[in-house]
Amino acid sequence: MARIHLDGVGHSYDGGRTHALQPADILFEDGKTYALLGPSGCGKTTMLNIVSGLLFPSDGRVRLGERDVTRAAIADRNIAQVFQFPVVYRSKTVFGNLAFPLKCRNWDKARIERRVSEVAELLGLTARLGRSARSLTADEKQLISLGRGLVRDDVAALLMDEPLTVIDPQMKFDLRRRIKQANERTRHTVIYVTHDQNEAMTFADEILVMQAGRVIQRGTPKDLFERPLNAYVGTFIGSPGMNFVPATQSGGEIRVGGEIIRNDAPTIVGGTLTVGIRPEHIRLSATDRGLPARVIGVQDQGNVRVVELELADGARLKAKLPREHAIPADALRVVMPSQHAHIYADGVRADI
Template sequence: MARIDLDLAHAYKPNPQRDEDYALLPLKMTFNDGGAYALLGPSGCGKTTLLNIISGLVTPSQGTVKFGGQDVTGQTPQQRNIAQVFQFPVIYDTMTVGENLAFPLLNRRKSQRGLTPDRIRQRVGQIAEMLEMSGQLNTRAAGLSADAKQKISLGRGLVREDVSAVLFDEPLTVIDPHLKWQLRRKLKQIHHELKLTLVYVTHDQVEALTFADQVVVMTRGRAVQVGSASALFERPQHRFVGHFIGSPGMNFLPVRWAGQGLDVAGRVLPMARNPLHGEGSFALGVRPEYVTLAAPEAAGAVPATVTQAQDIGTYWLLGARLGAGSGADGGEQTIRARLSPDQRIPRAGDTVWLSLVGPHTCYYRDDVLIDNVSDSSVEVAA
């Protein structure tokens, strides 16, 4: 295992001039030895390019890749000692499950001292047990389901103890949805037990937030935030993170400072101090989970007209319309709230008051979080 330091940019076309010309805009990033990381973002954001640069399948057009402080930018995946698991199974159908799991170890036997036949059997048994395949070690892979074959691929990536890192490129694509949940939990358990450095590419936020200790959120070739699941949810550093993380994502409302308070959709909320720290265009961000029903005229609340109320099962999703052309951007604003099913749920057409400002409110300028607003947010004046 090794600490991985990246200081690079990458473009597939020569002489890039604009941001749009880059698959990866300039970034500096460190993956610590033994950490579990996820690269999360929509298709085309650069996460697979970044993974392939780490593995050595792609050489960055600018900058360096270092493993354990050593520059490995020009080295192959074999020289970097990387294990990689792809979207679809990469196994030998003519071999048994046990032979497939043992193959990476047998390949390294000459170069790794202490890798005796007994140790190989022990390691294969350990990985098979973790993946709940102990009873299939003597089963030929050709007759197995796609799910089982991909579990073998995961095992082949995890079986070696001497790797610098194990890289996963959306490895659960072909897995049955029910089994996906089990394997996400299993990978988390395996990481805790084996202490391998794992880097996992996905566009599925549930996979990323379940598996990884640290998540790298990417968009348009840029890494916009690296953090834990709670940090990404509670304090998105970029509007894209607030939008992408959560179901549904964060509400964003244009706001402005109106002298004694915050103008939100035409209603001035009295504030003890200005949370915006300047003039210009700003956005208030608040997650649907933290939008609550309030008493009429309550401090920190705004009136809204309910447009829909949808029963999701464990909660109700309320859609509402704020203002009537007098907001900070001169237009009507919409907002979503997640409400508990055990409270009275308004119906479409009802007028409600929604509380927006509190400890979980975030403020953004030019899509970036205003960092010097404390976690306690800004108190509403009485």
């Protein structure tokens, strides 16, 4: 295991005219699990391939621990990588697939059997060790790909590039659980690429949200959900994303539709003001003071309902309510608790 330091690392595929990955200084600490989260084309896989050695960066240095591996071959980096589509040796059994990296390192038979058994038990593959890899399902094959990364106890890091893309949605939860449990025991440094916020939020210790080749915010899942630094992170994280409604300021007061939402605001110079609040934090009331609103739609999501609302000034927002919470039929008011209402100027957090 090792700390990974991208020291001013960036990459251009066109000789420097544009950067797929903007030069930046990024540190991945030893033994932690990270997710690179963002839409297609934001630079996630480029960053991952630079770490693994599949791609040499245009700018900066890559360090594993104290070693500079910027131009080192893949084999010299001692990194395991799991790709989007399962890679298995179809002619081998499950045992043979898991044992292959260890045989290449000349481990003795007893040591190989012991280690393969440990990893198979960890991933729920023990009963399948004797089966041919060609007869396995897609999720089982991806578990083998993951197992080949975990079976080596000397890897510096484990990299995963959207490993659950081809997996049946009903199996994804179980696989995420198995991957997380496996890493809690092995404590590899893990970098996990995904465009799925649910995968990132349930799997990673820390998430790096990317846009247009840049990391625009990094933090724990709780940090990103409760304190997004800009409107992009606020809307990208969460389902539905954060609401942003027009606001005005007078002294320390922030108002929405004439109602005071915050009375402790800092002085904000310039910019279009909005209040950002999560749908989960909005309350609906027929008696409390709040913003008059009308219901324009309700999405039933099983144990919760997403209520689409329109304020008196035409601004729209959503509230996410437990099913047992009634939706007032008359004199509906939207209540925005001040501790959950954040202030943004031109889409950037202004009340930090």
